[in-house]
Amino acid sequence: MQNPRADVWHRHPADVERQLRGAVAAGNVVTLAGGVPADELFPSVQLDEAMASVMRDDGAAALQYGWPEGHDRLREHIVAWMAAEGVEVSPEAVLVTSGAQQGLHLLGRLLVPEGAPLAVETPTYASALQAFDLRQPAWRAVPRTASGLDLGCLADAFERGGARVLYLVATGHNPTGGVLTEGERLEVLRLAERHDAWVIDDDAYGSIHFARCGRGASGAPGTPKRPSPLRAFGRHLDRIVHLGSFSKVLAPGLRIGFIAGPASLIREATHLKQALDLETATLTQRVLARWLDVHPLDQHIARCITVYQRRRDVLLDAIHATFPHARREPPDGGFSLLLHLPDRLDARALLPEAIRAGMAFEPADPYFVHGGEPSAVRLSFSNVDEYGIRLAIHRLAGVVERAKVG
Numbered sequence: 539m540q541n542p543r544a545d546v547w548h549r550h551p552a553d554v555e556r557q558l559r560g561a562v563a564a565g566n567v568v569t570l571a572g573g574v575p576a577d578e579l580f581p582s583v584q585l586d587e588a589m590a591s592v593m594r595d596d597g598a599a600a601l602q603y604g605w606p607e608g609h610d611r612l613r614e615h616i617v618a619w620m621a622a623e624g625v626e627v628s629p630e631a632v633l634v635t636s637g638a639q640q641g642l643h644l645l646g647r648l649l650v651p652e653g654a655p656l657a658v659e660t661p662t663y664a665s666a667l668q669a670f671d672l673r674q675p676a677w678r679a680v681p682r683t684a685s686g687l688d689l690g691c692l693a694d695a696f697e698r699g700g701a702r703v704l705y706l707v708a709t710g711h712n713p714t715g716g717v718l719t720e721g722e723r724l725e726v727l728r729l730a731e732r733h734d735a736w737v738i739d740d741d742a743y744g745s746i747h748f749a750r751c752g753r754g755a756s757g758a759p760g761t762p763k764r765p766s767p768l769r770a771f772g773r774h775l776d777r778i779v780h781l782g783s784f785s786k787v788l789a790p791g792l793r794i795g796f797i798a799g800p801a802s803l804i805r806e807a808t809h810l811k812q813a814l815d816l817e818t819a820t821l822t823q824r825v826l827a828r829w830l831d832v833h834p835l836d837q838h839i840a841r842c843i844t845v846y847q848r849r850r851d852v853l854l855d856a857i858h859a860t861f862p863h864a865r866r867e868p869p870d871g872g873f874s875l876l877l878h879l880p881d882r883l884d885a886r887a888l889l890p891e892a893i894r895a896g897m898a899f900e901p902a903d904p905y906f907v908h909g910g911e912p913s914a915v916r917l918s919f920s921n922v923d924e925y926g927i928r929l930a931i932h933r934l935a936g937v938v939e940r941a942k943v944g
């Protein structure tokens with residue numbers, strides 16, 4: 539039998555992680571690695587006030603154990619947030635998790651029997667693959683780019699590949715930033731329904747949705763509304779699970795995500811969660827619920843989108859000017875884009891040199907379920923200001939030029 543530990547580890551190669559940690563610690567390296575929200579967008583003062591108010595009014599309850607399904611007031615807020623996105627769920631159909639990442643783990647355990655076929659996009663969020671690796675699934679890889687999903691290949695994954703579970707990031711796809719169209723969403727649901735397959739719609743970035751490049755600021759009049767999450771389409775509802783998170787839209791340090799889906803699945807997931815960690819931290823759940831009592835989440839998100847969209851545009855301009863022939867596609871959401879280095883240069887081999895030159899990126903090969911894409915890099919624009927983005931790409935250009943000559 540394979541060693542499951544080895545499988546979980548290869549998604550985040552130790553040498554890459556060590557170098558990226560070193561780059562952050564060095565302080566003088568501009569890092570486009572890691573899909574993290576902008577430090578300066580955290581509502582720190584407001585969260586501080588929410589914390590003080592929770593401790594003043596409900597201190598004992600906030601420091602006490604709670605229940606595995608999550609804090610009731612927070613679940614009400616989640617239900618309201620989802621309703622605004624067009625998804626109808628009752629509070630009983632929502633489980634608060636320790637980040638969306640825990641939701642991935644729970645769903646892997648509940649929906650994917652060991653060794654069973656599992657359809658995933660390729661590339662996709664590497665830590666989702668890491669969570670599912672624990673089931674040692676028979677991967678059915680469905681190509682995904684910023685401009686869409688290979689629906690023929692998805693049909694094949696169900697039909698001939700025997701997959702009965704699909705994991706996808708329909709909006710703000712990680713790493714490409716792609717957003718599936720409504721037509722693609724309907725086709726995914728039609729195929730899944732036909733094969734009685736589960737669909738895990740990872741909506742961690744769902745609210746981070748931009749106007750297409752050059753079509754004006756998101757949130758401005760005329761900007762297309764974000765495409766609804768899959769559960770909003772009302773088809774095949776007994777097999778669609780929605781995965782949400784407050785990490786990208788508010789603060790990952792809270793470690794709060796959620797899953798929403800059919801009541802029976804949520805009941806099972808709640809039991810499993812209880813076995814894993816009893817509950818999501820009571821304190822942060824209550825602080826978040828109190829913050830949401832006072833501050834409209836949509837207004838906060840709109841402010842964030844304005845910043846992220848501008849950074850996305852600056853990164854695209856810098857890449858266009860520096861690597862006009864490199865393969866990449868403009869992201870319509872999320873925090874990152876995928877770039878293929880010119881001349882099929884090996885991203886992992888280039889990383890130490892890039893860090894020495896004062897910039898960091900993430901080699902994206904682990905995002906491809908079967909690997910084989912050494913020149914792919916993931917560039918995140920979310921937590922670097924516009925000057926830093928231009929500087930990082932300028933430095934990368936120097937590294938690439940030297941590597942080509944060498």
Ligand SMILES: Cc1ncc(COP(=O)(O)O)c(C=O)c1O
Binds near residue numbers: 707
């Ligand atoms: C697509 C996707 N899903 C889920 C997660 C996990 O998010 P959380 O911080 O809520 O665990 C991430 C984090 O990067 C992500 O990119």
